Amino acid sequence: MTYGEGVIEVRNITKTFGNVVAVNDLSFDVHPGRVTGFLGPNGSGKSTTMRCMLGLDNAQGGEARFNGRRFAEIENPLFEVGALLDASYVHPARTGRNHLRWMAMANGIDSARVDAVLELVGLTEAANRRVKGYSLGMKQRLGLAGVMLGDPKTIILDEPANGLDPEGIRWIRDVLTGLAAEGRSVLVSSHLLSEMALMATDLVVIGQGRLVQQGTVGEFADVHSDMWVRVKTPQLALLVDAMQAAGGVAAPLDPAAPSDGAMVRNITPEQVGELANANNVVLHELTVERSSLEDAFLKATASVQEYRSGSVGGAPPPQQQPPQQQPPQQQPPQQQPPPQPGPPQQMPPQPGPPQQPPPPQSSPSQPPLAGGSA
Amino acid sequence: MINLLRSEFFKLRTIRLHIGLILGGAIFVIGVLMLVGIFGSAETDVFDSPSVELAEVAGVASILAGLLVSVVAVLSVSSEFGYGTIRPTLVATPKRINVFVAKALVLAVSAAVIGLLVGVIAYLAGATLLKARGAEDLAYFADDGTMQVLLGIPMLFVLLAMFGYGLGLLIRNSPAAVAVAILWPIVIENVIAAALAIAGQDEPIKFLPYQSSLALIARDAEDFANGRVGGGLYFGVVVAVLVGVAMVANNRRDV
Numbered sequence A: 001m002t003y004g005e006g007v008i009e010v011r012n013i014t015k016t017f018g019n020v021v022a023v024n025d026l027s028f029d030v031h032p033g034r035v036t037g038f039l040g041p042n043g044s045g046k047s048t049t050m051r052c053m054l055g056l057d058n059a060q061g062g063e064a065r066f067n068g069r070r071f072a073e074i075e076n077p078l079f080e081v082g083a084l085l086d087a088s089y090v091h092p093a094r095t096g097r098n099h100l101r102w103m104a105m106a107n108g109i110d111s112a113r114v115d116a117v118l119e120l121v122g123l124t125e126a127a128n129r130r131v132k133g134y135s136l137g138m139k140q141r142l143g144l145a146g147v148m149l150g151d152p153k154t155i156i157l158d159e160p161a162n163g164l165d166p167e168g169i170r171w172i173r174d175v176l177t178g179l180a181a182e183g184r185s186v187l188v189s190s191h192l193l194s195e196m197a198l199m200a201t202d203l204v205v206i207g208q209g210r211l212v213q214q215g216t217v218g219e220f221a222d223v224h225s226d227m228w229v230r231v232k233t234p235q236l237a238l239l240v241d242a243m244q245a246a247g248g249v250a251a252p253l254d255p256a257a258p259s260d261g262a263m264v265r266n267i268t269p270e271q272v273g274e275l276a277n278a279n280n281v282v283l284h285e286l287t288v289e290r291s292s293l294e295d296a297f298l299k300a301t302a303s304v305q306e307y308r309s310g311s312v313g314g315a316p317p318p319q320q321q322p323p324q325q326q327p328p329q330q331q332p333p334q335q336q337p338p339p340q341p342g343p344p345q346q347m348p349p350q351p352g353p354p355q356q357p358p359p360p361q362s363s364p365s366q367p368p369l370a371g372g373s374a
Numbered sequence B: 001m002i003n004l005l006r007s008e009f010f011k012l013r014t015i016r017l018h019i020g021l022i023l024g025g026a027i028f029v030i031g032v033l034m035l036v037g038i039f040g041s042a043e044t045d046v047f048d049s050p051s052v053e054l055a056e057v058a059g060v061a062s063i064l065a066g067l068l069v070s071v072v073a074v075l076s077v078s079s080e081f082g083y084g085t086i087r088p089t090l091v092a093t094p095k096r097i098n099v100f101v102a103k104a105l106v107l108a109v110s111a112a113v114i115g116l117l118v119g120v121i122a123y124l125a126g127a128t129l130l131k132a133r134g135a136e137d138l139a140y141f142a143d144d145g146t147m148q149v150l151l152g153i154p155m156l157f158v159l160l161a162m163f164g165y166g167l168g169l170l171i172r173n174s175p176a177a178v179a180v181a182i183l184w185p186i187v188i189e190n191v192i193a194a195a196l197a198i199a200g201q202d203e204p205i206k207f208l209p210y211q212s213s214l215a216l217i218a219r220d221a222e223d224f225a226n227g228r229v230g231g232g233l234y235f236g237v238v239v240a241v242l243v244g245v246a247m248v249a250n251n252r253r254d255v
Helices: A046-053 A096-106 A111-120 A136-148 A166-181 A193-197 A217-224 A236-245 A269-278 A293-300 B002-013 B016-039 B050-082 B086-092 B096-132 B146-171 B174-198 B209-217 B227-252
Strands: A008-017 A020-030 A034-039 A061-066 A081-084 A154-158 A185-190 A202-207 A210-216 A227-232 A249-252 A262-265 A285-290
Touching: A008 A046, A020 A046, A020 A061, A020 A185, A020 A202, A020 A210, A034 A046, A034 A166, A034 A193, A046 A061, A046 A154, A046 A185, A081 A136, A096 A111, A096 A136, A096 B002, A096 B086, A111 A136, A136 A154, A136 A166, A154 A166, A166 A185, A185 A193, A193 A293, A202 A217, A202 A293, A210 A217, A217 A293, A227 A236, A227 A269, A236 A249, A236 A262, A236 A269, A269 A285, B002 B016, B002 B050, B002 B096, B016 B050, B016 B096, B050 B086, B050 B096, B050 B146, B050 B174, B050 B209, B086 B096, B096 B146, B096 B227, B146 B174, B146 B209, B146 B227, B174 B209, B209 B227
Parallel strands: A034 A185, A034 A202, A081 A154, A154 A185
Antiparallel strands: A008 A020, A008 A061, A202 A210, A227 A262, A227 A285, A249 A262
């Protein structure tokens, strides 16, 4: 097998803590030039996997290879792999500059590079202050400066946006997408798909230590998000009859106001257009809508949630909604559809807030979806 | 390995607490010898060997400084686990044993240099003050065992630093490891000695590694059951085992 520069191969990593299996035979790849979101609910094994990849935790089985080499085999790893597992891993009594200097010295990196990365992350003025006076955002920047010390081809970050304000989150996002655009492999973990959706091109989704799915964001959305067609016409009853005859399942947005239109599943917008034309129906609106990636993520990981919140004060949890007429779902075949013990998917009663932007389309070079492992 | 040694030494010297503890110990030893020089008897004929007796005062005062060196050694490694910096350390240098050996070497060399400087400076300060006050017969570094005592100080510092390092690496919790490092000579070995005495052992001190090592800084080392070399070696072996066990354990542990 040949390895491209910056490729990370994770193969069959298994890690247990006593009787608890934290990571279970997990395998995935991270490719250069892409931000790979490592996604899973809290306690799903993301951080443990990263620690195993870097040899900080001893895995019971499996390994990670960076350009074909295990991490422990790399002589000066900061030149090849930059990793930030937690921005708080800094001695509070040391200055930011000195924190970077000892890291640089360990790999023979010139101190001029320390100043360069401090400039890169905007910490030059605070560099001589002790870290205990840093805000969380400043620590994240310092951590990222440490990652960039050796200008590595591979970058691993564990929840880098945790605790950051919106400006900080945007900064991290811009930095990571910029680094990937330079051809680096970026693996970044998060339990927030909304965050990943804005920066990741690929996703590795895990739950309870097992792989749920690997693929592009688009492929993930195709598999796990619901899609429906919204139509609006003054001749709604006629069009609904035609659509249902064609296999579509329609439900009015508001039964009392047919002019508001209907939601239709199990039918494509092309079919709706053709049916409207064949029946001389004037269309005022024909829109494809799909559930958010957040919903898709919750759906994908519903069966592998380590911790699930219950209802508070009798209020239903966010996913629970009052029963509503629901047409059958139209979904592409899933490779390993996870069982869904949760409530049935709901067709949105109304358009609601703006939907997520369409996910990016899969790249031809992207490997096919990998099914979940054991 | 040179890069790693530089990095570890840089870590050691960029924490103010470490510097403060070392300086505190050094000032204490030098201060004691200066007080001896200022207030001690300048009539050298009241001493058997004024030079070695002055060195012995430096040695005894160095026990406290050595304890502080030991605490610094504990903190230098346990704080890595406490603050999580062991993770970026091992991300920068994945071969754990190299990191542990580099830390040990840096601490040992630093302790030796500090011990030598503290002992010699304190001795010179005390001797110079005494001479200035009329102790003209006092010879610097006289051939009366003075050098053995003065060289015993850095050796003791090295052993105490490695003792602290081993404790810090094994226990990994700063308060607990510091407590053991301080209570070991003050309480634990005395309890062991009492238990051995009750058990009928005539010379329990020869089984106490820490107290045996104090022969290194004693003028009359033969008063110690294991002697100067034996006492130092005994504590050295105990420390080597402690450090070895700690390194092996941490080479396997999750961090």
